Amino acid sequence: xxxxQNNSLKGDEESPNQLGKNTGxxxxxxxxxxxxxxxxxxxxTAFAILNVFINEIVREELLETTESVQESIFDExxxxxxxxxxxxxxxxxxxxxxxxxxxxxxNKEVSASAxxxxxxxxxxxxNPVKENISKLYQSDRSLFDDGRIIDFLQKQDYESQFLNExxxxxxxxxxxxxxxxxxxxxxxxQRQISPxxxxxxxxxxxxYDNFVxxxxxxxxxxxxxxxxxxxxxxxxxxxxxxxxxxxxxxFSKYLDVANQKVANKIISIEVGLAIGSRExxxxxxxxxxxVFGVTLTLIGTLYVRNNQMQSKxxxxxxxxxxxxxxxxxxxxxxxxxxxxxxxxxxxEHQSIINSVNDIIxxxxxxGKIIFLNDAWLDVTxxxxxxxxxxNIFDLIYVQDQEELQKSFQDLLNGKIQSYRMFTRLRxxxxxxxxxxxxxxMVRKTEESTIHIVGTMTDVEExxxxxxxxxxxxxKYRTIVENAAGGIYQVTPEGQFLSANPALARILGYxxxxxILRDVHDASMQVYVDREKRKKVLKNIASLNxxxxxxxxxKKKDGTEFWVNEHIRPVFDEEQNLxxxxxxxxxxxxxxxxxxxxxxxxxxxxxxxxxxxxFLANMSHELRTPLNAIIGFSDIIRTEAFGKIVQPExxxxxxxxxxxxxxxxxxxxxxxxxxRIEAGERTLNESxxxxxxxxxxxxxxxxxxxxxxxxxxxxxxSDDSLGLIGENQAIKQMLINLLSNAIKFSPENSYVMIDxxxxxENKLRLSITDTxxxxxxxELEKALSxxxxxxxxxxxxxxxxxxxxxxxxxxxxxHGGDLDIVSQKGIGTTATLIFPAKRVTNKKAGSKIDTGVxxxxxxxx
Numbered sequence: 056x057x058x059x060q061n062n063s064l065k066g067d068e069e070s071p072n073q074l075g076k077n078t079g080x081x082x083x084x085x086x087x088x089x090x091x092x093x094x095x096x097x098x099x100t101a102f103a104i105l106n107v108f109i110n111e112i113v114r115e116e117l118l119e120t121t122e123s124v125q126e127s128i129f130d131e132x133x134x135x136x137x138x139x140x141x142x143x144x145x146x147x148x149x150x151x152x153x154x155x156x157x158x159x160x161x162n163k164e165v166s167a168s169a170x171x172x173x174x175x176x177x178x179x180x181x182n183p184v185k186e187n188i189s190k191l192y193q194s195d196r197s198l199f200d201d202g203r204i205i206d207f208l209q210k211q212d213y214e215s216q217f218l219n220e221x222x223x224x225x226x227x228x229x230x231x232x233x234x235x236x237x238x239x240x241x242x243x244x245q246r247q248i249s250p251x252x253x254x255x256x257x258x259x260x261x262x263y264d265n266f267v268x269x270x271x272x273x274x275x276x277x278x279x280x281x282x283x284x285x286x287x288x289x290x291x292x293x294x295x296x297x298x299x300x301x302x303x304x305x306f307s308k309y310l311d312v313a314n315q316k317v318a319n320k321i322i323s324i325e326v327g328l329a330i331g332s333r334e335x336x337x338x339x340x341x342x343x344x345x346v347f348g349v350t351l352t353l354i355g356t357l358y359v360r361n362n363q364m365q366s367k368x369x370x371x372x373x374x375x376x377x378x379x380x381x382x383x384x385x386x387x388x389x390x391x392x393x394x395x396x397x398x399x400x401x402x403e404h405q406s407i408i409n410s411v412n413d414i415i416x417x418x419x420x421x422g423k424i425i426f427l428n429d430a431w432l433d434v435t436x437x438x439x440x441x442x443x444x445x446n447i448f449d450l451i452y453v454q455d456q457e458e459l460q461k462s463f464q465d466l467l468n469g470k471i472q473s474y475r476m477f478t479r480l481r482x483x484x485x486x487x488x489x490x491x492x493x494x495x496m497v498r499k500t501e502e503s504t505i506h507i508v509g510t511m512t513d514v515e516e517x518x519x520x521x522x523x524x525x526x527x528x529x530k531y532r533t534i535v536e537n538a539a540g541g542i543y544q545v546t547p548e549g550q551f552l553s554a555n556p557a558l559a560r561i562l563g564y565x566x567x568x569x570i571l572r573d574v575h576d577a578s579m580q581v582y583v584d585r586e587k588r589k590k591v592l593k594n595i596a597s598l599n600x601x602x603x604x605x606x607x608x609k610k611k612d613g614t615e616f617w618v619n620e621h622i623r624p625v626f627d628e629e630q631n632l633x634x635x636x637x638x639x640x641x642x643x644x645x646x647x648x649x650x651x652x653x654x655x656x657x658x659x660x661x662x663x664x665x666x667x668x669f670l671a672n673m674s675h676e677l678r679t680p681l682n683a684i685i686g687f688s689d690i691i692r693t694e695a696f697g698k699i700v701q702p703e704x705x706x707x708x709x710x711x712x713x714x715x716x717x718x719x720x721x722x723x724x725x726x727x728x729x730r731i732e733a734g735e736r737t738l739n740e741s742x743x744x745x746x747x748x749x750x751x752x753x754x755x756x757x758x759x760x761x762x763x764x765x766x767x768x769x770x771x772s773d774d775s776l777g778l779i780g781e782n783q784a785i786k787q788m789l790i791n792l793l794s795n796a797i798k799f800s801p802e803n804s805y806v807m808i809d810x811x812x813x814x815e816n817k818l819r820l821s822i823t824d825t826x827x828x829x830x831x832x833e834l835e836k837a838l839s840x841x842x843x844x845x846x847x848x849x850x851x852x853x854x855x856x857x858x859x860x861x862x863x864x865x866x867x868x869h870g871g872d873l874d875i876v877s878q879k880g881i882g883t884t885a886t887l888i889f890p891a892k893r894v895t896n897k898k899a900g901s902k903i904d905t906g907v908x909x910x911x912x913x914x915x
Contacts, residue, residue: 084360084363086359087359087360090352090355090356090359091352091355091356094348094349094351094352094355094356095348095349095352097348098345098348098349098351098352099345099348101344101345101348102341102342102345103341105340105341105344109337110338112337113330113334113337116334117277117328117334120328121326121328122313124278124281124324124326125313125324125326128281128283128324129313129317129322129324132317132322133317135259136317139171142259146191146255146257147255171259171260171261172260172261173190173204173259173260174190174259175191175204175205175257175258175259176190176191176256176257176258177255177256177258277328277329278326278327278329279296279328280294280295280327281293281294281324281325281326281327282294282295282324282326282327283322283323284322284323284324285320285321285322286314286320286321286323287320312324312325312326313326408428409428409429409430411430412430412433413430413510413511413513414427414430414431414490414510414512414513415427415508415510416428416431416447416510416511417506417507417509418447418463418506418507418508418509419504419505419506419507420467420504420505420506421446422448422460422463423444423445424442424445424446424447425443425444425506426443427439427443430513434480434482434488434490434511434513435450435480435482435483436482436483436484437483447459448460448463450480450481451478451479451480451481451492452479452481455476455478455479458476459476459478462474462494466494466497466507467497467505467507472495473493473494473495474494475491475492475493475494476491477489477490477491477492477514478490478492488515489513489514489515489518490511490513490515491511491514492509492510492511493509493510493511494507494508494509495509535555536555536556538555538557538638539557539640540557540561540638540639540640541554541557541558541559541560541561541562541638541639541640542558542636542638543558543638543639544634545577545635545636545637546634547592547596547632547634547635548576549574549575549577549578549579549580550574550575550577551570551574551577552634553571554567555567558570558639561610561618561639561641562581562608562610562611563610563612564611578592581608581609582606582608583607583615584606588606591604591606591622592622592635595622595624595635596624596632599624599626601622601623602622603619603620604620605617605618605619605620605642605646606618606620608639616641616643617641617642617643617646618639618640618641618642618643619639619642620637620638620640621638622636623635623636623637681718681719682719684715685715685716685719688708688711688712691705691708692708692709692711692712724858724861727787727864727865728860728861728864731861731865736864736868738780738781738784738868738869739781739783740781741779741781741782742777742778742779742895743777743778743779743781743782743785744776744777745771745773745776745777745810745818745820746771746772746810748785748789749771749808750769751786752786752789752790752793753767753769753793753808755790756793756794756797759794759797760797763797763802764802765796765797765800765802765804765805765806766803766804766805766806767806767807767808768805768807768808769808770807770808770809770810771809771820773810776810776812777894777895778818778889778894779893779895780893784865784868784869787861787862787865788861788862788866789820789822789887791859791861791862792862792885792887793806793808793822794858795858795859795883795885796822796823796824796826796883796885797824799824799826799827799883800825800826800882801826801827804824804825804826805824805825806823806824806825807822808820808822809821809823812894815891816891816894817890817891818889818894819888819889820886820887820889821884821886821887822885822886823882823883823884823885824882824884825882826883828879828880828882828883829877829879830879833877834875834877837859838860838863838875859875862885862887866887866888866889869890869893870889870892870893871887871888871889871890871893873885873886873888874886874888
């Protein structure tokens with residue numbers, strides 16, 4: 056780290072690279088670990104290779120030595136075998152075994168003494184008894200007893216061993232003590248067949264000492280053990296250990312085993328060698344190499360560690376220096392920042408103080424002003440510079456100066472903690488403004504000078520507002536107290552919070568205090584239906600909506616009467632229900648009048664229905680005699696039974712016929728209206744073709760049209776335009792409207808028939824005339840039952856006044872409406888409006904079965 060650089064880092068923080076290197080022990084000591092592991096791996100590898108190489112060298116040298124010892128012993132065996140064979144041949148050529156020449160040969164020429172401890176001859180191989188055994192030779196240092204040898208030789212089965220002549224057989228005899236070399240005899244037997252005598256056996260007794268002596272002497276420093284074993288029986292034949300006192304079971308550090316056949320036996324010779332100083336030194340070389348490598352590795356690791364420790368110390372020192380440098384820079388920056396903060400805070404505090412509407416001031420011990428905020432200029436109109444250093448008492452209303460000076464001294468002396476008063480402050484215009492002056496804080500400066508801080512609140516506007524509020528409260532209280540209706544506030548539990556005198560008067564109480572005192576549960580004590588009242592309050596509280604309703608209440612004396620009540624819930628900011636407020640108005644008289652009117656309307660409806668039923672019954676009764684009158688007058692008028700002599704009778708009959716038909720039409724219209732009003736008229740519906748219906752009506756009224764000299768224009772030409780309805784009723788409506796158009800139109804007038812569907816797919820079938828027209832009053836009269844318009848043009852026209860009433864009833868029966876637009880002196884347009892659900896573009900076809908069959912309406 057370079058001192059002076061990276062000053063933005065704190066002393067207890069590290070750079071991103073340092074943080075990355077110090078994330079754990081492994082990353083910190085990676086170099087040491089790598090040096091140690093690499094040195095250890097190289098050392099172990101060198102140790103393993105060198106150990107294998109040197110062990111192989113030592114093993115080859117020891118193997119060569121053991122093989123030499125083993126081969127030497129086997130050579131001795133083979134030499135003994137040859138010597139015994141030569142001796143048996145020599146004995147076979149002699150006539151006597153006692154010959155001195157043979158003894159001398161054994162001792163000197165053959166050198167049997169170098170190998171054999173004793174030599175015996177068995178004359179009869181089939182009967183090796185003691186008398187047949189002759190001893191030819193015995194060494195001076197023989198350790199074997201002849202008797203024991205002879206016993207041993209007698210026990211052998213020679214016949215089974217000799218398969219061929221001249222074969223040498225090897226026998227082993229053991230003593231009880233197997234630890235001594237001399238105690239283990241070995242017998243070599245040679246069978247000899249001679250022409251001079253019977254076959255005989257030559258037995259040579261050998262000591263193992265003869266075999267191993269030279270090998271032990273030549274390799275005395277290396278040979279530790281020699282063990283000879285008969286591989287057929289598995290029994291040990293000879294065991295030699297260099298240090299018998301250390302235990303017979305201790306073996307050498309290097310062993311080698313060799314097997315060879317000697318005579319008729321396979322002999323196993325195991326030779327153990329001790330590790331010599333040279334070999335031992337060679338074997339220690341890898342270990343020394345390992346120790347040396349580990350030492351070098353540790354030295355290298357410690358060297359790297361020391362370098363790292365030095366680097367860390369140096370880095371730590373650099374870090375400390377950087378930390379100190381950083382702290383110094385931080386301190387400088389912090390001072391600059393604090394200076395800026397103080398300046399900013401001073402500006403903010405000054406801005407805050409200047410934004411306050413109240414005057415904030417600071418006084419010294421003499422009462423002189425040493426600080427003012429901008430509110431001073433707004434309230435008094437004096438400039439701040441002109442007001443600083445002025446005495447505050449000079450600016451206060453004269454009558455309040457003495458009290459303020461006394462309280463100011465008490466505040467300086469610590470007798471009081473704060474002081475507040477209402478006074479008046481002089482302004483630049485010479486007037487005094489009402490202010491609330493407060494002295495509430497005393498502080499000491501650094502020079503221990505006492506300063507007093509205070510505020511002045513301009514209460515001039517508040518004083519005026521309070522006065523205005525007082526006047527408003529007085530006015531509204533007067534309005535509430537003098538209101539004709541009762542005004543109240545009631546808790547959810549039914550306790551009145553406030554009430555006006557009208558409420559007490561309406562409910563029969565003597566005063567407001569009485570109703571507030573005596574009514575504890577308005578739902579039970581004021582309202583007749585308590586449960587219904589609770590439901591109303593719960594409903595408007597849950598929905599938070601006001602309610603206007605008429606309700607039955609009771610007075611203090613229990614008198615029940617009707618009032619019109621307006622009530623609404625009042626909640627706080629947390630939507631908690633506070634109370635209900637409302638007003639009531641005594642509507643008992645009006646309510647009773649409405650109930651009486653409703654009862655009268657019900658009776659009127661019953662009377663009207665009775666009238667309709669009476670008219671319907673009378674119409675049926677009147678039609679029966681009219682049919683006879685019309686029929687007989689028609690017979691007379693047409694002279695069906697012969698010519699009438701007196702022409703006056705024909706005129707009388709014609710008058711009777713026309714009058715009867717007119718009366719029949721009147722009766723039919725009355726009957727239709729009565730049936731509709733009684734709800735007994737039903738429609739026999741089918742798909743009606745409008746064009747065909749209009750043509751049919753014009754054909755029926757052709758004579759009347761010609762006699763009136765009226766021009767008819769039929770604009771209904773769409774053959775596919777139709778609707779679902781009763782064909783007879785539709786024709787009846789068209790005929791009535793056409794009759795009115797012709798009736799109230801002068802000669803040479805114009806009547807138009809049109810049909811169309813509007814934007815809502817409603818069918819509008821209209822008849823427009825250029826007749827006399829009607830005013831609004833006349834139109835209302837024409838639509839009323841039996842209503843007739845009395846005009847000069849219509850006086851001569853007879854009618855019942857039921858035509859438009861019948862049309863309106865029939866169109867409403869179809870779910871439609873009758874629309875009449877008329878203007879006096881211009882004409883009238885009557886429109887039948889059928890609903891869209893009845894309009895269809897299909898041509899008139901089969902009748903629609905509605906399940907109800909209505910009576911056929913007679914053609915007018």
